[in-house]
Amino acid sequence: MNIENNQISRRGFLKNSIFLVSVANPLTEAVFSIVRDKPESNKFSGFIVSDIHFGWDSPKQPDSNIIKKNLKKILEKFPNLDILIDTGDAYHNTSSESYLAEWVKVISEGCSTVPLMYVPGNHEISHNNKFNSETLACRMGSIPARPYYSLTIKGIHLISLPQLMGANYISNEVLEWVKLDLNVHKSYTTLIFSHNSLKGTTCPHDDTGYRTIANSDKVIALLREHPQVIAWCHGHNHTWEIVERWQKVFVSNGRFGGFPPKEMFGGERLGGIYFEVDKEGLIIRAWNCDEEKFFDELNASYAKLRYELNVPTSYNPDEPSSVAYGVGLSRDGQKIPIYRHYIGSELNAKVYFMGVDDKSFNENNDFTAYGERPTGGKMLPAMEITEIRAKDKDQWKWTNPGILLTPVSGCAGIISPRRGDAKHCYYPTAPGKKYKAYLRAKAYSQDTTVSIVWRIHRSDGTLIVETRSEDILLKEDYNEITSSFQVPPISVNNIYNNEESDYQILLSAECSFKNTGEGV
CATH class of the missing domain: 3.60.21.10 (Metallo-dependent phosphatases)
Known part of the structure; x- marks a missing residue:
């Protein structure tokens, strides 16, 4: 995604x-x-x-x-x-x-x-x-x-x-x-x-x-x-x-x-x-x-x-x-707090920028990075499987690249970034910014649906916004799904409406599947 x-x-x-x-x-x-x-x-x-x-x-x-x-x-x-x-x-x-x-x-x-x-x-x-x-x-x-x-x-x-x-x-x-x-x-x-x-x-x-x-x-x-x-x-x-x-x-x-x-x-x-x-x-x-x-x-x-x-x-x-x-993969309008810890006076800053051809910024979005421990523990950096408990790790697997979800409950999802990071660290955004999520998914059963959930947290973990798209019925083949989102005005104290604040505004997205049947 x-x-x-x-x-x-x-x-x-x-x-x-x-x-x-x-x-x-x-x-x-x-x-x-x-x-x-x-x-x-x-x-x-x-x-x-x-x-x-x-x-x-x-x-x-x-x-x-x-x-x-x-x-x-x-x-x-x-x-x-x-x-x-x-x-x-x-x-x-x-x-x-x-x-x-x-x-x-x-x-x-x-x-x-x-x-x-x-x-x-x-x-x-x-x-x-x-x-x-x-x-x-x-x-x-x-x-x-x-x-x-x-x-x-x-x-x-x-x-x-x-x-x-x-x-x-x-x-x-x-x-x-x-x-x-x-x-x-x-x-x-x-x-x-x-x-x-x-x-x-x-x-x-x-x-x-x-x-x-x-x-x-x-x-x-x-x-x-x-x-x-x-x-x-x-x-x-x-x-x-x-x-x-x-x-x-x-x-x-x-x-x-x-x-x-x-x-x-x-x-x-x-x-x-x-x-x-x-x-x-x-x-x-x-x-x-x-x-x-x-x-x-x-x-x-x-x-x-x-x-x-x-x-x-x-x-x-x-x-x-x-x-x-500095900041890698920084986006228009993004603010971060910076602190000066060093001794010196009459400071002059040299600032360097480098452009980018790919506008996608969420990490490991092609699922190529993965690790597995001798105990069977699965490590999917920057992403998290939702609605499948850690002890039920056999209900999903890495397909190099890609993820196959086969939840017994028929419900599962993937969130970018991980839930803890989404609440406190990533991905910094700003009010008014527009985003689009792209998902490529293959359903192996009829009646499988997906919805895209967008969330905005403040970096202290406070949930500010949550929006969910309508359920989209997937065909039994590869499906290309898109969803758009604009960050609304944020009234709670944050780095954009209070110069003294260090609270950042964070963006996350989740694809949530239902009726997965034979898998997705």
């Missing part, structure tokens, strides 16, 4: 925007200052922690004091760090939200004067249907606009590339923004930080559907188009791995908490990844907090946890630091 904005042209449709703010001169992209009392260094260095899982109720979870102690030792061992990076799952989603404050206290405040780059994990983003999880992630990481953004420090470019609409999916919105970011920064050596892994790189163990990105092919194709990208560093798997593919290195960042992997991947140890970049290349080494040594110093079986790439880089200690942020 595709959703299109009816009031846009190719020129008027703003697919991406990046904001690069300058504090030096019009040719310099700089937005924050880093002032630290530390020894001079001839390299850019960073340390990655991941999957801390504050609040996980298990004897395998380290105490907060141990995590705090380990971070302190890392900062003492590596006093010249230019950045600390957390690649997500900061807290366990089944725990109390008070553990978010624990992360802030131990990690965000604990890294002292070292800048922190935060990349949200699935426990912060994908497992939530109670509030706007993007807003929460941005507040945690002091992120200006959306959880995807980039930093440039000492001439080295760092990108946050999270999975926003499913633990195993990088949305087209994010990818389109990253395309623009990479084009703008094509002369900069680039490292990408994400939570999940790409197919064909580090080991997904026995859970490929959950521990690899479903649309990996699309992501890998983008990376291979950009030789300046030299590394993809991810969390999620809790393992230490370093694998080279396509003249790039793919790194699994270990565990600072959470469940332990098999011994060959680090076992019950705690730690992370140290890396440094100078003018001649990149060095990556896995760090073991328990013994305060690099893994390759422990025994020969961990020799592969040291990696060197000899390649000229864009390292430049005199280059001012910068931040880039």
